[in-house]
Amino acid sequence: MQRQIRPFNSLRNQIFVGFVMVMLVVLLIAGISAYDRVASLLKSNAEKHIQQTAVQASGRLDALIAQVNSLTAQVADDTYLQRLLYEEKQGKKATFNQRQALLQIAGSYQSFINGAQSMEIYTTNYSRIFPMDDRSLSHRLDRDWIAQADEGKGRLVWAGSDPDDPSILLAIRRINLLDRSFEHGGYVVVRMQRSFFQLNDLESSDGSQDSIMLLDGGGEVVTSNLDVHLDPQAVMDSESVVQNGKESYIVVKQRSELTGWTLAVLTPLRETTEGVSILRTALFVSGIIGVVLFLVMSFFLSTMITRPLIRLMRAMRGAQPGAMRPNLMVSSTSEINELNEVYNQMVYRQNELAQVVHDKEVMQSRAELKALQSQINPHFLFNTLEAFYWSLEDKGEEEMARMVIAMSRLFRYIITSPHQDEWVTIADELEHVERYLNIMQMRLGNRMQWEIRLSEELRTVPMPKLLIQPLVENAVLYGVESTLKPGKIEINVYPSSITGLVCVEVRDDGPGIEAERLQTIQQALKGGDPLAPGRGTGVGLVNVHQRLQLYFGGSPLGDYARLAVDSEAGAGTVIRFYIPRGSEASYDS
Known part of the structure; x- marks a missing residue:
């Protein structure tokens, strides 16, 4: 016997593929998540360590700046220098000996800071009095x-590199005359060696040496211990990482409020991600091992689930319509046993339904025969009325002929086939009402007048068939026939003040409805006690109301899907309802 080839979309294959895909997705998500978290953690820790180094270096830099600031402040506040600058401002030029004395003062102050190369003193008109030459400050x-x-006004300002010596940095401070209400007295310029700001003795928390770059306010390098060249502007503009060829550096910056300089601590990115590559390898190897193990487990699990199902499927495939037999298989799995029991119950039920279906087919054939017979009756009625019409027309009975033909068209509108649409336009419904009123006027003569008002824009609005005619019939019976005086019936169809709705109103000037009877009808329309059938009971109104609820009760028409009856004794009756201007497809369910 040839072995049947199992299709790819079999249950076992689907379970197997599903398990494997779920495992792959789980491993992929877990691996990516773990990799990202560990990489972020390593980078965050590195940035924290670098930040600590940056804070330490910034503190050291501020201490050095404070020394220079203290030095220049002491020079500016020196009593001898203050008196000499005041005399210069008064027009008394300093002598050679007076200017020579400044050498000793400057030397005594310079000795406190190793990095101070020299100091220069200038008057308010920018002329230099120390050292002893005539070079202008400008x-x-x-x-x-x-x-x-x-x-x-006395704050130390760092002016960048010395034009005469790039290895020297210049700082300038205005000298204020303390005894003259801090009047402007001149300037002191200090020349500092760049090596003074070297921070090579700082180490990171792990003992390694970090690379430090100090940039002034203009982006010029003050000092740096980097082994490679980095663009200072790229370091200034960088948020966290700066690129130098193939090498990337993590950058942590600190800005000095005293000088406006920027201290940048740089660490190669590869040093912070060395552990990430090891983690990536470990995740890859563990993922492969997990996938292989899960493939084996998924294969055995899918086989264990589908094998009993295959046996049950073979038993079901052997069942033939009309000769189904229960399956007596017993499995060690409770779910399979329950499924087999359900199948056996289905077999018993199927055999019962086969007999029921046979009986229904016989009954349906008889019902269709009766339906064909019942369709003959309306056509017989229409043909008979047509024969009456032509007979009366030949005899000259034109009024009776018109009544017969109106009745024929009236019946054709009311009696519909099972497949005829129950929705018509307002124009069609009012045309049917007009035929009914013409028949009633032939009977009542001048006792009844009627008028139909319909705007052209509302002629094609759809509505359920036979909603207006019962209301008009009610107006004829109780508004015109119940009194001896002439009566008038008005049918008005107009756009409602409520957006999207059309109001249909039937009005008569008859004797109206008594208050007690009106209350009973309104209670019945609200769902109270039903009305007993009979003449004058209002059953037709209730039927129209129920049809409105059936068609529009669950639609956006909402609370307006009802019949409203207003009447006063001797003042006539007004009955109105609302329909939407939309398509009947929105309401016909």
């Missing part, structure tokens, strides 16, 4: 730095 520094020193 030729020594850019006027912008002098203006910043004036604005600082």
Whole structure:
């Protein structure tokens, strides 16, 4: 016997593939999540360590700046220098000996800071009195730095590199005359060696040496211990990582409020991610091992689940319609046994239903025969009325002929086939009402007048058939026939003040409805006690109301899907209802 080939979309294959896909997704998500978390943690820890180094270096830098600031402040406040600058401002030029004395003062202060190369003293008109030459301050520094020193009013301003010696940094401070209400007395310029700001003795928390770059306010490198060249502007603009060829560096920056300089601590990114590559390898190997193990487990699990099902499927495939036999298989799995029991119950039920279906088919054949016979009766009625019409037309009975043909069209509108649409346009419904009123006027003569008002825009609005005619019939019976005086019936169809609705109103000027009877009808319309059938009971109104509820009760029409009856004794009766202007497809369910 040839072995049957199992299709790829079999249950076992689907279970197997499903388990494997779930395992792969779980491993992938877990691996990516673990990798990202560990990488982020390593990077965060590295940034914290670098941040600690940056804070330490920034503190050390601020201490060095404070030393320079203290030095220049002591020089600016020196009593001898203050008196000499005041005399210069008064127009008394300093002598050679007086200027020579400044050498000893400057030397005594410079000895406190190793990095101080020299100091220069200038008057308010930018002439230099120490060292002893005639070089002007405006030729020594850019006027912008002098203006910043004036604005600082005694604050130390760092002016960048010395134009004469790039290894020297310049700082300028305005000298205020203490005994003259802090009047402007001159300037002191200090020349500092760049090596003074070297921070090579700082180590990170793990004992390694970090790379440090110190940049002034203009982006110029003050000092750096980097082995490679990095663009200072790229370091200034970088948020966290700066690129130098193939090498990337993590950057942590600290800005000095005293000088406006930026201290950047840089660490190669590869040093912070060395553990990530090991983690990636471990995750990859463990993922492969997990996938292999899960493949084996999924194969055995899917086989264990599907084998009993295959046996039951073979038993079901052997069942033939009309000769189904129960399956007596017993499995060690409770779920399979329950499934087999359900199948056996289905077999018993199927055999019972086969007999029921046979009986129903016989009954349906008889019902269809009766339906064909019942369709003959309306056609017989229409043909008979047509024969009456032509007979009366030949005899000259035109009024009777018109009544017969109106009745024929009236019956054709009311009696519909099972497949005819129950929805018509307002124009069709009012045309049917007009035929009914013409027949009633032939009987009542001048006692009845009627008028139909319908705007052109509402002619094609759809509505359920035979909603208006019962209301008009009610108006004829109880508004015109119940009194001897002439009566008038008005049918008005107009757009409602409520957006999207059309109001249909039937009005008569008859004797109206008594208050007690009106209350009974309104209670029945609200779902109270049903009305007993009979003439004058209002059963037709209740039927129209129920049809409105059936068609529109669950639609956006909502609370307006009802019949409203207003009447007063001697003042006539007004009956109105609302329909939507939309398509009947929204309401016909």
